[in-house]
Amino acid sequence: MSEQDQLRSARQAFGQRLRGLRLVAELNGRQLSARSGMRGSKISRIELGRQNPTEDDIRVWCHACGAEDQLPELIAAHRQIDEMWEEHRQAMRAGLKQQSERVKPLYERTRLIRAYEPQTVPGFLQTPGYTRAVIEDVSRFHDLTDDIDQAVEGRLNRLRILESGMCGFSFVIEAGALYAQRGSVAVMLEQFDYIDHAARFANVALGIIPLGRLRTIWPGEGFYVYDESLVRSEHWTGGYRTKRPSEIATYLRIFMLLQSQAVYGEAARAEVAAARRLLQSREIA
Template identity: 40%
Template sequence: MSISPSSSAQAARENVARRLRDLRRNAGLTVTELASQCHWHHAKTSRIENARTPPSPADIRSWCGATGAEDQVEDLIAASQDAESLYREWRQRVRAGLRKLQDSYVELYRATDLLRTYSPVLVPGLLQTEGYARALLSTNARLLDIPDDAAEAASARLQRSRIIHEPGHRFVMVVEEAVLYYQLGNADAMAAQLGYLLTAGALPAVSLGVIPMSTRERTLWPQETFDVHDDTLVSVELISAEVNITQPSEIALYIKAFERLRRMAVYGADARALILRAIEALR
């Protein structure tokens, strides 16, 4: 099984590029002729048509003006902006600060009835304690070379996490056992985080599974961190970007992968035993 988390974004970009190329061809213009009418170099036309450079709204207006397709301007601008929203670099997302980034997810979580989360390296965001979240977000700030407002962002993340207590939502979360040993913050912060997992795993709306490191003959190797919002959106976290997947066939593949991972996990008393063992290892 091979999953390409950026293919939905690329497919959307290519769709916009194809529509623009068709407009040029239907207008009987060469690449050079269109570039001349738009007052830019012909290489820019080629980059846009080959989906290597996303067109700006001004580019699309010029393109449609040159090809006599002014009636398609707004639709193409909307399609291009949607395509770019599927792949969003963290550097762009955090320009207004880490706290604003946390707040931006609230409506998405509120609109989700069933959230499936898989994480091979971190405690899922909705189950993070303030100390753990603060250490994680501070590390991210240093990596991205941005101002460190981790304390405010961690507080916002905890406010967002209250959704697990609101009616009408279900949360199925699966982590690798290694997550319990990757220490963020000091030992006290990590112990508090692991202790909270013991409580959170017993919440009525939460199913928390842990895939033991001792699992033999795994049916799927560890994957990237991802969330499945109902059956309509998959959000994948990469080092450099967040990839939002909306293509039904890819969503189905992620759900299939999640089910394989979920079936390898242990729950209830067995999961608690793994968490307690990790707590003991901190001493």
Template identity: 45%
Template structure:
């Protein structure tokens, strides 16, 4: 499994390692004896037990068989797959194109009632215009995706946006002022995008905060993250997509969001920053 900075991933790996270690102990085997039965070196057993090495599905089958615990194989493999799903490299997530990547999160958005977003690089997808989305996804496609299905991916996001803005969901959006001024697309398209942001921010179920460039900071800008109710956080890392489900870590992001909200301006002051970015486009 790829390494990641998330304690959720680390703790899940340790929990799986503890379960395998307990199976060995319950079978009355030493690490050396288990290694002999599995047909591999003692160092491999030690690294799996200490969570320094993620066991493959074949390793889990071999381990359980050696311990006489074949009935545990399906559950442990399911646990290992769950750990793997916490962190996904972009090249894996997007290997079949950007449309599939967009579709993979549709159900998560649909079942969430409160979506909170911190955006430090690009505007959140639910407030993007078609032209802005196309520019963002085209840049991604050129950089790391071999399949060119940008038009289809844009349509998936636009369809999801209609459902999200129907009034059945609530949004808390925090945007760095830099994002309002970043030249993601041509000036005319960017002006349309800022007009769109103004319009969406006026809706009763949307709370928009803009963090001014000169704001005093109690915390530094972070990677963009999306909070889905209080059950999951998605973090867009440079290398991949991180799913956080551990309650203590979700609480950390909740505190971070509140800290960032305290640095933001809202209402008329936020709209003034959007208008200032519009004026700068000429």
């Protein structure tokens, strides 16, 4: 399903939620029109997802249906829809360095960042060499022409925030991410050293889900939760963002389940050491 199809589906689902409020209030379209002052044709278009309601429309709708208690959640859901998917090419038009600068204030105002990564080292733990390898892959795939040095410098804001101690971090990483080589062997060995070092920071909790673990929750897309106010997740063709309380609550529940699958402390560092040994044995071979 394309991003446009998903946006269309989201708008239709939102229209159905408003229709549900009308039905619970035992109102037909004509009665809702009389109470709200909206034309019947507009009500129909909104419920079918063919017209995007304004926030004032939603307020009037909730008041007419006696559902004012649902207004905050509905407003949050409505605001999310148009920003739900952000195409990578659009996000990167200003350049990778500028993209990093744009999210810097978010990092600086957040007190706790929860991060799950299934296939790569989380950005906040990446060394410059590893970051460079990732950016080179992204630039090649998306045909970007950024200055790589500037882009790497922009991304290193994340590392500085981690080391500043101004924010707490809780990481859950699939062990498979440690075995996916990005850059040279030397780059990977340096990255393993840094993970082992950062795991000892007072503001860092590092969990690693071992290979072959009996799972109670399956691996999925990587995501980051900023306090309890925002979720960001990157996919092949777009970045997903949500500030919707119910969605954030779902991601927090997922994160807790993933945490329960992870090992910490010495056991986590042993997972890093195992990945290091395999890398070194391949190099010798």
